[in-house]
Amino acid sequence: MSTLGIQVTAVQKSFGRGEARTLVLKDTDFTAERGRLTMLVGPSGCGKTTLLSIIAGTLHADGGSIEVLGERLDTMNANRIAKFRAKNLGFIFQQFNLIPTLTAAENVSVPLVIQGLSNRKAERKACEALEWVGLSDHTHFLPAKMSGGQQQRVAIARALVHEPPVILCDEPTSSLDSENGRLVMELLRKATEQRDRLVLVVTHDNRTYRFADRMAEMEDGRILRVLKDQPEIGTHHPPGL
């Protein structure tokens, strides 16, 4: 049975001031459940990434409440949010954001090091995570020596290494070819099924829609509709490549 992992209520966010002010999120409500892979889709500029940033606690909302794993992020100070993120959230970015001078294992160990684990222990766990994503023979590779798909798998390992209950992904497949995109989505599916995890994927890559358990469609700063299962998703979004 799924439980609510993210609950966003009447969130507002605008950028700019005066006449240049643009309202990006307009009293947006959104929920995501644990144990499910939820996709947040919509056209460019509809506010998907802004909503993801607010859920991640990396961007402050102008109003509304943001609850992740039962904790109100909008009332926490910066340090508490940082600690909350370090413990509970894993991130997968569109541009991978691997540190180019660190090896794959070192990159993956970063969330554990942030939590205070020793380098040796962190790297040992990082190697296990890399094995999980099928890169056990690439632990000492620098990002520049790996393909885009491999780099994104390293990023997935980094997001999972500290076993967070929530994974937030921003366009994880948009820089990848279809084969690597499929591989990444399969890993994210696998991650969802482990530990009753909540995986939230912001995307506009319709090739990945078939991996979603649930889909929220956004338009003009609001959730337009929520598609609750794969048949419903398939009805509105015929399978891509």
Place this chain on the structure above:
Amino acid sequence: MIRIALKMLFGDRGKYVMLISGITFATLLMSQGMSLFCGLMTWTFSTLRNVRAPIWVADPKVEQCNDNKPLRDTDTARVRSVDGVAWAVPLFQNLSMARMQDGTSKMLTLIGLDNNTLIGAPSRIIAGRLEDLRMPNTVILDDFGVERLSEGRDTPIGIGDVFEINDREARIVAICKTYRSFTGGPYVFTTYDRAVQYAPSQRKMLSFVLVAPQPGVTDEELAARISAQTGLAAFTHRAFTRATFMWYIRNTGIPINVGTIVIIGFIIGAVISGQTFYSFVLENTRHFAALRAMGASSGKLASMLLMQAAVVGFIGYGTGLGLVSVLGRNLLKLGKVPFLLMWQIAAIVGTAVLVIVVISAIFGIVRIIRLEPAIVFR
């Protein structure tokens, strides 16, 4: 986090080398300037280092040890009459010209020591004997004098060789080591009476009276007593050294010139390092933002930047100081350039480098603290 910080730093080799170079160059400029300054300043009171005496008595108008305002010969006796004086002997000091056998002339600092005691004689005789100074027309020449007076000769000048001071014969009976003089001329030691004969005749010839206190009397007490009772200026060795040092600070452009070099070194170091470090932070903004998004606190990121700046500062400072030491060693071998690298200089430059790296790190830290981690999603 420290290892991550260091790997980020060392991985960007271009920036890393540039940062190290900036700090090294700043350290080099600052310490070299200060070492030259200290070396040059020690030259100003070389006479006090070469002629050792607890108390120096001079004309009341004398402000520093290279200032020659002669006293009356009777002043030695007046000083001896002051209670607490163990001994008081005359000393002659003058700039004279040495004429070589080939007709060339060289400037030298002529020191005339008390005929009987030879008090103030050089302590480091490297050839010959001090006692031979009692023979007629004899002098002791320093090692720099050997070099200077040997110019144009087939063999270096040495013991037994003869030159002229003001048309009077001077025969070398010993070679000594001395500290170089500010005027650049070598030191020549002889007896007081002979020095007076060598020097152009004046009504008053006595330059200083060298004095030592009796046991139980401090140098300071006796100097004050001599001043009060004779009206002459009496300095302890330390006070005269300080007075000479300060006179050159106040009355010459040396501190301004050296200070300019040091300030330029500091500015160059701060600008190169600050700019490069800031550009390093800018280039890594996305990675710092990712670290922040993953839960690294501002404090952790600040400590990473401080660590990076500190490592760069430490390596650059060490390299710079090492280069200055090598440079100084070679300059000292040449013997023509003043150079004195004291631990105080290393400490001052170290502090300046610390300021540079802290300023550089602060710019980066401010940037990172203001950073919106949401940029990683853009």
